[in-house]
Amino acid sequence: MSSFHPILLAEDNPNDVELITRALKQARLVNDVAVATDGAEALDYLYRRGAYAGRIGPQPAVVLLDLKMPRVDGREVLNRMRADPGLALIPVVVLTSSREEQDVLESYNLGANAYVVKPVDFEEFTAAVGKLGCFWALLNEAPPGTGG
Amino acid sequence: MKPSLTHLPARPGPRWPAALALAAALVAAALYTGLYEHEEGQVERSLRERENSRVGFFGRLFERDLRTVADDLRLQADGDGLRSYLASGRPEDLARAQHRAVFLSRQHSEYTEIRYLDEGGQELMRVNQGGAAVPAAQLLNKSNRDYVQEARRLGPGEIGISTFDLNVEAGRPRTPAKPTLRFYTRIYDAAGRPRGFYIINCLGESLLGGFGQLNSLQLRRLRVLKADGTWLKGDAGSESWGVAAPGGGGPTLAESDPGLWPRIRDQPDGQAARRGGLFTWTRLAPARLVGGPAATGREDAFFVIASQLPAAEWDAAFSSLRSSFLVASLTLLLLAGAVGWSWWLRRRQLAALRESEERARLVVDSVRDYAIFMLDPAGVVVSWNAGAERIKGFTAAEAIGRHFSLFYPEPAIRARLPEQLIEGAKASGRSQAEGWRVRRDGTRFWADAVLTAIRDGRGRLLGFAKVTRDRTEQKAAESRIQQLNRDLQRRAEELEIANREMEAFSYSASHDLRAPLRHIAGFAKLLEEEAGAGLTAEGRRFLGVIADSAGRMARLIDDLLAFSKVGRTQMKREDIDHDALVAAAIKDGHYGGNGRRPIEWELGTLGRIWADPGLMRLVWANLLDNAVKYTGQSPFPRIEIGAQRDAAGEEVYFIRDNGVGFDMQYASKLFGVFQRLHRADQFEGTGIGLANVHRIVVRHGGRIWAESKVGGGAAFFFTLSGRPEAVQPPSSP
Numbered sequence: 001m002s003s004f005h006p007i008l009l010a011e012d013n014p015n016d017v018e019l020i021t022r023a024l025k026q027a028r029l030v031n032d033v034a035v036a037t038d039g040a041e042a043l044d045y046l047y048r049r050g051a052y053a054g055r056i057g058p059q060p061a062v063v064l065l066d067l068k069m070p071r072v073d074g075r076e077v078l079n080r081m082r083a084d085p086g087l088a089l090i091p092v093v094v095l096t097s098s099r100e101e102q103d104v105l106e107s108y109n110l111g112a113n114a115y116v117v118k119p120v121d122f123e124e125f126t127a128a129v130g131k132l133g134c135f136w137a138l139l140n141e142a143p144p145g146t147g148g
Numbered sequence: 149m150k151p152s153l154t155h156l157p158a159r160p161g162p163r164w165p166a167a168l169a170l171a172a173a174l175v176a177a178a179l180y181t182g183l184y185e186h187e188e189g190q191v192e193r194s195l196r197e198r199e200n201s202r203v204g205f206f207g208r209l210f211e212r213d214l215r216t217v218a219d220d221l222r223l224q225a226d227g228d229g230l231r232s233y234l235a236s237g238r239p240e241d242l243a244r245a246q247h248r249a250v251f252l253s254r255q256h257s258e259y260t261e262i263r264y265l266d267e268g269g270q271e272l273m274r275v276n277q278g279g280a281a282v283p284a285a286q287l288l289n290k291s292n293r294d295y296v297q298e299a300r301r302l303g304p305g306e307i308g309i310s311t312f313d314l315n316v317e318a319g320r321p322r323t324p325a326k327p328t329l330r331f332y333t334r335i336y337d338a339a340g341r342p343r344g345f346y347i348i349n350c351l352g353e354s355l356l357g358g359f360g361q362l363n364s365l366q367l368r369r370l371r372v373l374k375a376d377g378t379w380l381k382g383d384a385g386s387e388s389w390g391v392a393a394p395g396g397g398g399p400t401l402a403e404s405d406p407g408l409w410p411r412i413r414d415q416p417d418g419q420a421a422r423r424g425g426l427f428t429w430t431r432l433a434p435a436r437l438v439g440g441p442a443a444t445g446r447e448d449a450f451f452v453i454a455s456q457l458p459a460a461e462w463d464a465a466f467s468s469l470r471s472s473f474l475v476a477s478l479t480l481l482l483l484a485g486a487v488g489w490s491w492w493l494r495r496r497q498l499a500a501l502r503e504s505e506e507r508a509r510l511v512v513d514s515v516r517d518y519a520i521f522m523l524d525p526a527g528v529v530v531s532w533n534a535g536a537e538r539i540k541g542f543t544a545a546e547a548i549g550r551h552f553s554l555f556y557p558e559p560a561i562r563a564r565l566p567e568q569l570i571e572g573a574k575a576s577g578r579s580q581a582e583g584w585r586v587r588r589d590g591t592r593f594w595a596d597a598v599l600t601a602i603r604d605g606r607g608r609l610l611g612f613a614k615v616t617r618d619r620t621e622q623k624a625a626e627s628r629i630q631q632l633n634r635d636l637q638r639r640a641e642e643l644e645i646a647n648r649e650m651e652a653f654s655y656s657a658s659h660d661l662r663a664p665l666r667h668i669a670g671f672a673k674l675l676e677e678e679a680g681a682g683l684t685a686e687g688r689r690f691l692g693v694i695a696d697s698a699g700r701m702a703r704l705i706d707d708l709l710a711f712s713k714v715g716r717t718q719m720k721r722e723d724i725d726h727d728a729l730v731a732a733a734i735k736d737g738h739y740g741g742n743g744r745r746p747i748e749w750e751l752g753t754l755g756r757i758w759a760d761p762g763l764m765r766l767v768w769a770n771l772l773d774n775a776v777k778y779t780g781q782s783p784f785p786r787i788e789i790g791a792q793r794d795a796a797g798e799e800v801y802f803i804r805d806n807g808v809g810f811d812m813q814y815a816s817k818l819f820g821v822f823q824r825l826h827r828a829d830q831f832e833g834t835g836i837g838l839a840n841v842h843r844i845v846v847r848h849g850g851r852i853w854a855e856s857k858v859g860g861g862a863a864f865f866f867t868l869s870g871r872p873e874a875v876q877p878p879s880s881p
Contacts, residue, residue, distance in 0.1 A: 015667040022674065068659050097662040120666045120702035122673035122695075 005061035006032040007133060010042035010077060011095070012069045016118070020064065020095070020129055027130025031061060039072030043080060046087055059090055062136035064129075067096040067107070075106060082111040091136045095129075169488070176480075184473050191465050196419055199428035199455050203417075206370055206453045207430045214434050217259075217350050218307050220252060221331045224262065225346040234337040246273045246281055254279035260328065261349040264335070267342060269296050295330050299345045302334040309434040312352045312374055327352035327380070329434075352380070371429075371454035377402035377409050380451070412452055425462055429454035519616040522602075525609045527552050527570050539595075539618045541588030552614065557586045573601040573612055582619075594623035647716065654709050661705050669698040707836040711821065714843050719760045721848075726754035726801075729761065730789060733768040739776045745785055747776065752790025754801060757868055763844045770837035771803050771864055778807030778862065794867075804863035809856040818854055841866075 007024065011017050014037075021033050036042035044050035046059065063081070067074035074094065081087040093114040094107040107115050116132055119125045224230070229244030249262040253275045263274040269291020274282040290296055298308050310330035332347040372380035377400035402409040408420055408427060416431045433450045512520050512533050519536035521529055528551055532544035540547070540555055547554070553566040560566070565581065572579030578600050585595040597616040603609055672694040680688060730751070739747060757764070772787075779785035788804045810818070817823040819842035823835050841864075845852040849869040856862035 013663060013667075015671070016663065019667070019670040019674075097659050097666065118662075118666060120662060120669050120699055122666075122670040125666065125670060 004031040005058045006034050008034045008036060008042060008045060008060035008063045010036045010039060010063065010069065010074065011066040012037050013066075016066070019122070019125065023126040023129035024133045026126055027133055029130075029133050031133075034060065038069045039074060039077040042077050043072065046081065046090075059087070062091045062093060062133070064093050064095045064132070065112075067094060075110060078107065078110040078112060093132050093136060095132075173484075180477070180480075184469075187469055187473070188466065191469050195426065195457065195462065195465055196428070199419065199426055199457050200417075202369065202455045203428045203430050203453055206455065207432055210372075210432060210451070210453055214309065217329075217331050217348060218309075220256070220259075221307055221333055221346065221348050222305070224249060224252060224348070225333050225335055230264070230335070230346075231338075234335070234343050242273060246275065249273065249275040250279040250281055253277065256350075258351040259348050260351055261347070263290075263347050263349075264344060265290055265296065265347070266344040269293070269345075272344065295332050295347065296345060299332045299334050299347075300342075302332075304334070304336045304340070307331060307333045312380060369455045369457065371427075371452070371456055373401055373412075373452035373454065375450045375452075376400065421462075423459065424456060425459040426457040427454060428457070517617070519614070519618075521547070521552075521614055523552055523599075523612040523614060525611055527566065527612070529554075530611065536616070539587075539593070539616060540585075546588070555585050557584060557592070560585075569597075569599045570612070573599040574609065577601050585616075593618050593620045595619065650712065651716070654712055657705060657709065662702055665698040665702045665705075669695045672698070704836075708821075711836050711840055711843070714763065714766065714840050715847075717763075719763065719847055721758050721760055724757050724759055724761050724764060726757045726764075726791075727751070729764055730754060730768050733765055733772055737769065737772050737776065739772070744780065745783070747779065748784065748786040750786070750788040750790075752788075754789075754791045755799070759848055759868055760844075763847070767841050767844050767866075770841045774837060774864075775803055775805040775807065775862075778809075779805045781808065782806055798867050800865050800867055802863055802865045804861065806861040809858050809860045809862045810854075811858050812856060815854055815856070819852065 007029070009017060009020055011020065017035050017037075021035070024031075024033055034045060036045050041051070042063070042065070045052045045055065046063075048055045063077075065074045065077060074096070078092055078094070081090060081092065088111070091113040092111070093116060094112045095116050095118060097118045104115050113136070114132065116128055119128060224245075227245055227248045229241050229246070229248055232238070233241035233245055235241075245264065249264075253259050253262055257277060260277045261274060264272050266272055268289070270289045271282075271287035274287060276282060295308070295310050298310075302308055308331070310328075310332070312327045312329055329350045329352050330347055331350060332345055335343045335346055337343045370381055374380055379401065400409075401412070405422065408422060411418060411420060412429055412431070417429065419426060419428045421427075429452050431450045431452055515533055516535045516538050518533075519539040520533045521536045522531040524530050528549060529547045532542075532547045536547065537543055542554075551566075553561050556566055560583065565583075569579045569581055578598065580596075580598050582596045583594070584592045585597075586592055595616050596619045597614060600613045600615075601609060602611050602613055672691045676683075676688065676691050680691075683691070734749065775787045776785075779787065784806070786806045789802070791799055791801050794800050819838050821836055821839040823839070842852055845866045845868070850867040852864065852866035854862060854864045
């Protein structure tokens with residue numbers, strides 16, 4: 001168990017999960033990466049329930065949140081997190097392939113800390129994910145009361 | 149054949165009023181002439197009567213004066229003194245008689261002499277004018293006088309009167325001539341023996357001075373003549389007492405008017421119209437008047453008292469009548485003229501009114517597009533025009549006399565629509581209805597009808613005018629338009645749905661289409677990293693192609709989404725500094741560097757435009773990208789930007805380069821989506837930039853076109869609005 005807070009990646013597409021985790025590794029981040037394949041699972045992870053009912057350890061240093069997910073989508077997850085005082089201060093980076101302005105605006109309105117469009121070019125992608133991960137996982141002090 | 153409107157037949161007016169007027173005028177003229185003649189007679193009669201009465205009046209005055217003198221004479225002759233003297237012969241009795249005469253003389257200054265003569269003609273007593281008793285020594289013998297001779301023939305109580313004579317003394321007329329009238333009587337004593345003569349000389353002038361009671365006008369008309377035709381009082385001064393001197397004076401009437409004098413001699417009274425005027429006379433025999441004509445022996449002794457109405461006055465009476473009649477005639481004529489004129493005017497107005505009514509009727513009758521007909525107050529048709537026949541299918545003969553509910557279908561009649569129309573028009577003057585009506589053949593038509601109440605000047609209902617228009621075709625057209633509108637609305641809704649679907653598609657495309665590409669690119673990269681060393685060079689090139697293709701497809705998707713966005717976003721026009729916008733676009737494009745040859749820019753003045761700034765930046769970014777791209781291989785790349793006015797005065801913006809250009813035969817493909825005129829390996833690009841430019845220019849109401857030739861550079865031209873004024877902001881800031 002790493003002493004670092006984990007990174008929660010909520011992403012339904014396994015290819016993207018693989019590419020993102022690989023990019024995070026290439027950025028030499030040592031944090032554990034927890035993957036939730038949809039919004040409901042992400043919320044289960046954060047609330048330690050369902051499949052994560054027995055999860056111990058701190059809340060994630062940053063949540064990398066895809067907007068388009070089955071069952072509960074990224075917007076709702078973000079909404080629920082910001083509505084819950086216990087989760088409100090966890091940084092959220094919206095990570096999506098959409099360039100639609102409405103998505104960007106809505107995300108910031110819901111309290112996203114950053115927004116990144118996933119580039120098609122892998123090297124750009126790796127660089128973007130790496131930078132984001134580093135910034136939020138390492139440089140940002142985890143807010144108090146988030147456990148661990 | 150209908151008569152033409154402009155040439156109505158002249159309606160012949162009735163002739164009888166003119167004939168009647170003529171007959172009336174003739175009768176009036178005859179009556180009028182009769183009336184005039186009657187009036188003339190009246191005037192003449194009244195003039196003659198007036199002259200008669202005047203002469204009668206003169207005569208009576210004269211007669212009275214004569215009688216007064218005669219009475220005085222009798223009283224003297226019969227006085228106490230004289231009677232006593234005749235009986236006694238005493239001088240004192242004679243003195244008493246003289247005293248009485250003096251008293252009389254004093255009272256009557258016109259009595260120039262009062263004398264008493266004895267039978268021998270010797271004066272026994274004489275009292276001169278003013279009561280002067282003549283002394284006995286001066287008394288004369290008058291026995292040779294005519295009057296003494298005449299007086300001898302008088303019986304007791306008879307009085308004789310001389311003619312007017314001059315007072316002749318001693319055989320010579322006394323001067324100045326004083327015409328004198330002598331009254332004389334013979335004195336008889338109680339035994340009836342003649343005892344002398346009593347004589348009073350009376351001044352003729354004074355006697356006629358009784359006429360002093362006459363006014364000057366009456367006096368002027370007064371004429372007095374003696375029996376021999378000499379004037380005692382005439383017209384001219386010379387005729388006044390002109391006969392005083394025997395053989396002297398002016399001409400007698402017998403001389404001056406020989407025609408008149410015999411008539412006067414023959415008729416005691418009469419009138420004669422003479423040149424000098426109306427002459428009216430009456431003859432007076434003084435002796436007879438005073439009661440002794442038989443004794444006078446002078447039957448022919450008379451006076452003529454006459455009045456002469458001057459011709460001027462005679463004529464004046466008639467001319468006054470004539471002028472009265474003339475004035476009356478003129479007034480009547482004017483009155484008749486005025487009546488005639490007003491009658492003629494009225495007749496002409498009536499004719500004009502009839503003509504205008506006739507025209508109006510012809511116009512109404514000939515109107516075919518509107519059914520125009522009249523209803524009586526109960527709703528029965530009373531007139532019917534050509535349009536009514538055409539629209540409703542009933543002829544005038546069929547429609548007139550029927551109630552107008554005949555033209556309504558059964559449901560409308562059940563709904564009492566005709567009655568409601570009538571009541572509405574009665575109440576508010578006008579009612580209107582639209583709806584299906586039936587023609588005679590049973591077919592329906594859509595009618596738009598107005599019913600107007602017609603009232604006379606006192607507000608009494610005369611009937612209704614009904615004007616109906618056949619609007620079947622318009623109604624059908626309206627239905628078609630409504631149908632088209634409904635279709636249009638449905639299509640708009642469909643389009644709206646399609647748009648929403650398109651947006652959903654765009655959204656999912658941006659997410660879902662890009663993800664696999666990212667994966668293809670990402671995993672190709674990972675494969676290269678994992679197994680790159682074990683691959684041949686060809687194998688590594690394949691991996692490169694895979695990555696490039698994925699990247700290229702991602703760009704295509706991005707451009708396509710941007711293109712669809714250009715069409716969907718709301719356009720917000722504002723006043724833009726076009727030059728600044730283009731300069732910024734050149735700067736943002738970073739067209740220098742990258743080993744390129746420096747571009748020579750030539751920028752003209754573009755002015756201000758009224759456009760959406762975001763979209764205009766996109767236009768210039770694409771046009772600049774395009775120009776820069778195709779001049780990439782030129783040895784001296786040059787790009788010119790500017791504006792010019794075309795023949796229609798419209799501002800045309802252009803960008804011209806000296807790049808590779810294109811073949812004009814493909815110019816039509818230039819602005820299509822994904823249309824490219826060059827191979828991808830020559831010039832990179834997705835073929836969507838110019839499609840975007842085209843779309844934006846068209847949304848601004850402008851046009852865009854290009855000119856080029858292969859190897860000769862290319863020029864793009866565009867305008868922003870078909871309407872130059874639309875370029876101006878609606879209000880100055």
